[in-house]
Amino acid sequence: MSFSAWYRCIRGCPGRYDVFEVIYRCPVCGGLLEVAHDVAALAERSAATWRDLFAQRAGYGSGVWAKREWVLPQLADEHIVSLGEGFTPLLPAPRLARSLGLDDLWIKQCGVSHTGSFKDLGMTVLVSAVKQMMAQGSAVRAVACASTGDTSAALAAYAAAAGIPAIVFLPAGKISTAQLIQPIAHGARVLALDTDFDGCMRIVQEVTADRSIYLANSMNSLRVEGQKTVGIEIVQQLGWRAPDWIILPSGNLGNISALAKGLLLAKELGVIDRLPRLAAAQAERANPLYLAYRRGFDRLEPMTAGATAASAIRIGAPVSYEKAVAALRACNGVVEQVSEDELADAAALADRAGLYACPHTGVALAVAAKLARQGVIAAGQRVVVISTAHGLKFSEFKVGYHEASLADVIARHRNPPVMLPADAQAVKADLSRWLL
Ligand SMILES: *Cc1c(COP(=O)(O)O)cnc(C)c1O
Numbered sequence: 001m002s003f004s005a006w007y008r009c010i011r012g013c014p015g016r017y018d019v020f021e022v023i024y025r026c027p028v029c030g031g032l033l034e035v036a037h038d039v040a041a042l043a044e045r046s047a048a049t050w051r052d053l054f055a056q057r058a059g060y061g062s063g064v065w066a067k068r069e070w071v072l073p074q075l076a077d078e079h080i081v082s083l084g085e086g087f088t089p090l091l092p093a094p095r096l097a098r099s100l101g102l103d104d105l106w107i108k109q110c111g112v113s114h115t116g117s118f119k120d121l122g123m124t125v126l127v128s129a130v131k132q133m134m135a136q137g138s139a140v141r142a143v144a145c146a147s148t149g150d151t152s153a154a155l156a157a158y159a160a161a162a163g164i165p166a167i168v169f170l171p172a173g174k175i176s177t178a179q180l181i182q183p184i185a186h187g188a189r190v191l192a193l194d195t196d197f198d199g200c201m202r203i204v205q206e207v208t209a210d211r212s213i214y215l216a217n218s219m220n221s222l223r224v225e226g227q228k229t230v231g232i233e234i235v236q237q238l239g240w241r242a243p244d245w246i247i248l249p250s251g252n253l254g255n256i257s258a259l260a261k262g263l264l265l266a267k268e269l270g271v272i273d274r275l276p277r278l279a280a281a282q283a284e285r286a287n288p289l290y291l292a293y294r295r296g297f298d299r300l301e302p303m304t305a306g307a308t309a310a311s312a313i314r315i316g317a318p319v320s321y322e323k324a325v326a327a328l329r330a331c332n333g334v335v336e337q338v339s340e341d342e343l344a345d346a347a348a349l350a351d352r353a354g355l356y357a358c359p360h361t362g363v364a365l366a367v368a369a370k371l372a373r374q375g376v377i378a379a380g381q382r383v384v385v386i387s388t389a390h391g392l393k394f395s396e397f398k399v400g401y402h403e404a405s406l407a408d409v410i411a412r413h414r415n416p417p418v419m420l421p422a423d424a425q426a427v428k429a430d431l432s433r434w435l436l
C-alpha cells in the first residue's frame, strides 16, 4: 500500500508542495503550511488493523516512527535519525489528583526522553527529512532554530547524531543552565543574542531566507507531524479511549495544534470514537492566546512576554496562533492562565506526589486545578496533563522554590534542608518532632 503526504496552505489556497522542498510559508498568501495526508489511502486499512499494527510496534525503538505512515510516509528507512524518542510513560497520579481537586488525573511524562523534553518528537522527523533532502542533492548545508531552550537542545542532539551542522539562536540569560549547555555540548553553533525569543525568531527567519540553512522552528510543519504523535500515544495507552481532557502548557502554539492534528486523524480513521477537550495553559506573564480567547479569538495581539519561571513558554508573538485557534475550535478547547505563585505550588505538589515537574508542567497542573474549581472540568472526568520537560532541566527553579527566592512566589510547600550538629541526640530530637 502506498501512502503520501504533502504541504498545503492552512488558509485553503490551492497548491501542493513537496515535503522535501525548502518551503515554510504559502507562496500565495504567506500563511503557514501544514502537512496533509492521503487520508483515503490510510482509511483503506480498518481501525482495528491500525490498532493492531501500533500494538505490535509498541516495543519499537521510536514512538514516532512506530506511527510512520501517519507521520511522514515517504521517508526512507536509511534516513531515519532516531534517539529513542516517544513511548514515554503515562502515569496515574491519584495522590496529586486529590491535592489539586481532581478525580482522575494522568501525567504523560514527555520529559522522560533523550534531551529531556517533548521537542524530541518533532525533531526526529525534521532532521530525518533533512538527511533525506541532503542525500538527494538539496542545497541545504545546515539547520537552525530560535529557541527558549528545549528546541535547541533537541535540534543540536539530532543534528549531531546525523552529522549535520546546527545553529541555535538563544535569548541571552533567559534559559536554564542545563538548556544552554546541551547545544554547546553537542557542538552546535550557539548564538546568544541580547533579545527575547521573539527577537531570535525574527533573526532566524532572515538568516534562513536563502534556503541553504534549513529552518527548524515549529513554523516548519514537519516538526508538527512528529509532535502530533503524543496525543495518539495517550489514547493508545488508555486502550484507545479518549480522556475527557488533555491539558498542555502553550507558548509558540505549534504543540497545541499538533496535539489536535494527531487526535483528529485518529478520530477520522476510526481508531478513537470521540475527541477529548483540549486546554491550552499559559503563564499570566506570557498570555497572548489567553487574551485573544477572552475576546472570542478576534485577533492575536502580540505582546512583550514578561519574565516567568515557565521560560520555555515565554513567547509574546506565537507563530502558530492561527493553527492553535483552529485546533481549539475543533476540540471544544479552552484557554486558561495561572500566576507564578500558582504554577510553582502546583509543581511542588507534583514533586510531593513523587513526580518531578518542570515549571511548564506546573502551569498545566495549576490550570487543571483552576478548571476543576470553576466546574469546567466536571466531577469524575478523566484529565491527562502533558508534562513537557524533565524537572532536572530546571534545577534553578527547584532551588529557588525551596529557598523561597522566586519572584512573586510564596512557596507554601518548601522543604529546606535542616542544619544540625553531627550529634545523634540532636538528630533524634529533630526526627521525633518531624514524625509527630
Ligand atoms: C516548547 C515547549 C512548550 C510549548 O510548546 P509550543 O509549541 O511552543 O506551544 C511547553 N513546554 C516545554 C517544556 C516546551 O519546551
Ligand SMILES: [Zn+2]
Pocket: 009, 010, 011, 012, 013, 026, 027, 028, 029, 030, 031
Ligand atoms: Zn495561502
